[in-house]
Amino acid sequence: MTVIEADMNRKPDVPSLDHSFSDPRALRNTIQTVLLWIVALLASVPLFSVLYMLITRGGARLGWEAITALPPAGLEMGGGFGNAIVGTVVMVGIGALISVPLGVLGGLLLGAIAPSSRMSDAVRFVAKVLTGFPSILAGVFVYAWLVLGMGTYSAFAGGVALAVRMIPTVMLTAEQAVRMVPQRMKDAAFGMGCTQTQVALRVTLPTAMPGVLTGVMLAVAGAAGESAPLLFTALFSNYWIGSLTEPTASLSILIYNFSGMPFPNQIELAWAASLVLVLIVLVFNILSRLIGARRV
Known part of the structure; x- marks a missing residue:
C-alpha cells in the first residue's frame, strides 16, 4: 500500500x-x-x-348559592356575592369600552402614524407615568371630577376610574405590537398608493391585532382586581345593579368589607369571593398568553 492510499484510508x-x-x-x-x-x-x-389557601378555604364555600345570591346581613347565614360579580363585569366592561378605542388609537399614533413627533413623545411619557400611578389617585381624580358632579357614587364612575388605569396598558402594548409589524408590509402598501392612515388602519392594525388583544386582556385582568379606585367611585351596594348611576357592588370591595367583619359566614364568603376573583384574573391572563402566542 502506497503512502497516498494509506492517507486516503485513514479516518479523519x-x-x-x-x-x-x-x-x-x-x-x-x-x-x-x-x-x-x-x-x-x-x-x-x-x-x-x-x-x-384560596382553594381549601374558598372552595369549601363556593357553590351555586354563593355566586347567585345577595350578600347576607350581619348575623344571617347563607347568602352570596352574585351582585358583586355582576357589578365587577359591568364596571370592567365600561372601562374596556372607554379604554380600548382610546388605547388602540393612541398605540397607532405612537407606533405607526407619528412615532417621533413631539406629541407622541409627550403622550408616551404620560402613559408610562400613569402605569406607575397609584390606583387610589385615579379614584380620587374621578371622585372629584365625576362623583361630585353627579352627586352620587355610580357604576359609571367606577368604570371611568378603571378606564384611567387601563388606558396606559392598552396604549403601550398596542404601540409595541404595531412596531413589530414588518416594514416590508407597510412599504408594499405605500407602493400601492395607500395613505399613511390607510396603511395604519388596514395593514398595520390587523397584523398587530394579536398583540393588541394581549394588551387588552392584561388590562382587563388588572382592572378586575382593582379596589382602591372603586372605593371612591362605585362604593358598594347589597343589591343587584339597577342603573349605571347608583352605587354598585364589586368583588374586591366585598372582599375588603367582609374580611374585616366578626361573622364567620361573611369571612367564608370573602374567601370564596377571593377564589372567584383569582379565577377571573387567571382566565384573562391565560387568554392573553394564548392570543400572544399567535403574534406575528
Whole structure:
C-alpha cells in the first residue's frame, strides 16, 4: 500500500462530543442551572401557598348559592356575592369600552402614524407615568371630577376610574405590537398608493391585532382586581345593579368589607369571593398568553 492510499484510508479526526462535568464551562453551566431552578421554586412558593389557601378555604364555600345570591346581613347565614360579580363585569366592561378605542388609537399614533413627533413623545411619557400611578389617585381624580358632579357614587364612575388605569396598558402594548409589524408590509402598501392612515388602519392594525388583544386582556385582568379606585367611585351596594348611576357592588370591595367583619359566614364568603376573583384574573391572563402566542 502506497503512502497516498494509506492517507486516503485513514479516518479523519472527529472531535468528541462527550463532555465531562469536570470541564469548567460544563461545571459552571450545571451550577447556574441548579441555582436558577432553586430560585424559581422559591419564587413560586408564595404563589402556590396563596392558591392552596384560596382553594381549601374558598372552595369549601363556593357553590351555586354563593355566586347567585345577595350578600347576607350581619348575623344571617347563607347568602352570596352574585351582585358583586355582576357589578365587577359591568364596571370592567365600561372601562374596556372607554379604554380600548382610546388605547388602540393612541398605540397607532405612537407606533405607526407619528412615532417621533413631539406629541407622541409627550403622550408616551404620560402613559408610562400613569402605569406607575397609584390606583387610589385615579379614584380620587374621578371622585372629584365625576362623583361630585353627579352627586352620587355610580357604576359609571367606577368604570371611568378603571378606564384611567387601563388606558396606559392598552396604549403601550398596542404601540409595541404595531412596531413589530414588518416594514416590508407597510412599504408594499405605500407602493400601492395607500395613505399613511390607510396603511395604519388596514395593514398595520390587523397584523398587530394579536398583540393588541394581549394588551387588552392584561388590562382587563388588572382592572378586575382593582379596589382602591372603586372605593371612591362605585362604593358598594347589597343589591343587584339597577342603573349605571347608583352605587354598585364589586368583588374586591366585598372582599375588603367582609374580611374585616366578626361573622364567620361573611369571612367564608370573602374567601370564596377571593377564589372567584383569582379565577377571573387567571382566565384573562391565560387568554392573553394564548392570543400572544399567535403574534406575528
